[in-house]
Amino acid sequence: MSTTIRAIVQMLSAWASPQYQESYDNAGLIVGQPGTAVKGVLTALDATEATLEEAKAHGCNLVVAHHPIVFKGLKQLNGKNYVERTILKAIREDIAIFAIHTNLDNIQGGVNTHIASQLGLQQVRILAPRPNTLLKLTTFCPTSHTQAVLQALGQAGAGQIGAYKNCSFRTSGIGAFQPDDNAKPFIGQAGQLEEVAEDRLEVIFPTHLKGAVMQALRQAHPYEEVAYYLHQLENDNQEIGSGAIGQLPQPMPIADFLALLKNKMQARCIRHTALFQETVQTIALCGGTGSFLLPQAIRQGADVFVSADFKYHEFFDADQRILIADIGHYESEQFTADLLQHKLQAAFVGLPVVRTQLSTNPIQYYV
CATH class of the missing domain: 3.40.1390.30 (NIF3 (NGG1p interacting factor 3)-like)
Structure with missing residues (x-):
């Protein structure tokens, strides 16, 4: 089965969530359609006309660049500047452009x-860890399902603190509930007050995993109605910043x-x-x-x-x-192309991934 642009976008977005890009940024799929099969990928710092020519020469129909070629809205596409010429060329040559910019700057491992x-x-x-990017989930489940719920939450990415995974805290107590006539309770009967030995479970996770963590909770939890609450944490996130x-x-x-x-x-x-x-x-x-x-x-x-x-x-x-x-800007970030190449090669074994050999540095030095 061929690898699609969608699959590559999903992998890169899971690694460096678009949620962590700066407000001025324009990371993501700039040119191209998600369902297109990828023949090869060229990684680069910048997506320019020359970069697209290089990609074409290598048989690559996707350029993964650090810098977005489009930062501001384009009202016309008539080739009057290098941005418009690059976009026109990408469309004409059927080469997709994906940018992974400040979101890749703002993660550990980026x-x-x-x-x-x-x-x-x-x-x-991280030099300046970012606050307000962590959530704490508190939920309650019968003790018979504690390990299953914790395992599911861990697989979804919850409970990761630095080099430690599956971190959680639990306390035991008695949960009480009374199902009504429309309920289909896992434990108890409609109209009767039920008391169950339960564990209170607490885990933390980055905000961008909220959807996956909550889905895992609902799938692993035995109750028809899952009791939980979420807290936004002010803690500095040592993985983001x-x-x-x-x-x-x-x-x-x-x-x-x-x-x-x-x-x-x-x-x-x-x-x-x-x-x-x-x-x-x-x-x-x-x-x-x-x-x-x-x-x-x-x-x-x-x-x-x-x-x-x-x-x-x-x-x-x-x-x-x-x-x-x-x-220098180019000099400080030029090896991002290597980082992207290694990440893609590890994730998509067999897919041609080429690192640009061009210098797109617009600054020259007279020596």
């Missing part, structure tokens, strides 16, 4: 985790770290603030435009903040509390 891996960082965690922070295996002279950074990220140059410290070890980072995370990097005691697109006056904000290392 863009920033990949950059940290490139730099050999250890103990990597912006940037990353980690440790070099050992302190490194600052000049050596900058050389490592330039080499590993294939940067033509690094714009940085004054080298006021001798060694560094704690490294914060954010792929793409990351100046908004500088205060968080300082609060968490990072020696260096690696990102891109810093403006002149923003470099002053380091104020000799941290070293800013701006390596």
Whole structure:
């Protein structure tokens, strides 16, 4: 059976839920029809006319890019700029375009985790975890079905806390109910008050799994009417958020770290603030435009903040509390194409997945 665009979209969306994209973003299927069979996939940072030509040369009819080619609404399609030309070419060549942008930035295991891996960082965690992205489910079931319900909830993704899965809490008590004449009770009889030994079960899960978790609860629970309630949690979600922070295996002279950074990220140059410290070890980072995370990097005691697109006056904000290392937007995110290729190859064995060999960096350097 052939792999469809729908199957790939579903897999990528389960990995990096569209719910976690920023409000300005336009991630998702930009061009193409979900039911189309996929001949091959090209992964890239940007979907441009040249990217589509490369995809066509490899026999790929789907481009999975990090950056969306369309950010704003298009009122015309007449080829007057590179965005319109790319969309027209994609339609003409029957090549679909899917973008997985800030939602991939905002997950553990996404863009920033990949950059940290490139730099050999250890103990990597999200720099700015996002609050209000967790729910707590409390439900009640007869003790005879506690394990079945917990197992179903765990399979749906509930009870995952960092490196631990199937996390839950239970207390035992007596549940009471009286079925009416229209009920079909699992336990008890219509018109009679029933008391049952029950467990109160509590699990947490990310908000984007709400549908799957509630469906699993209803399917596994024996009662006709399932008693439950949900709470929105203010807890920081350690799996969702912006940037990353980690440790070099050992302190490194600052000049050596900058050389490592330039080499590993294939940067033509690094714009940085004054080298006021001798060694560094704690490294914060954010792929793409990351100046908004500088205060968080300082609060968490990072020696260096690696990102891109810093403006002149923003470099002053380091104020000799941290070293800013701006390596360029393209340079910071270019290896996202590798991350996407590896993820798709693992999920769709046998499907041709090619990583772009083009540089779509619009910034050139005179040296």
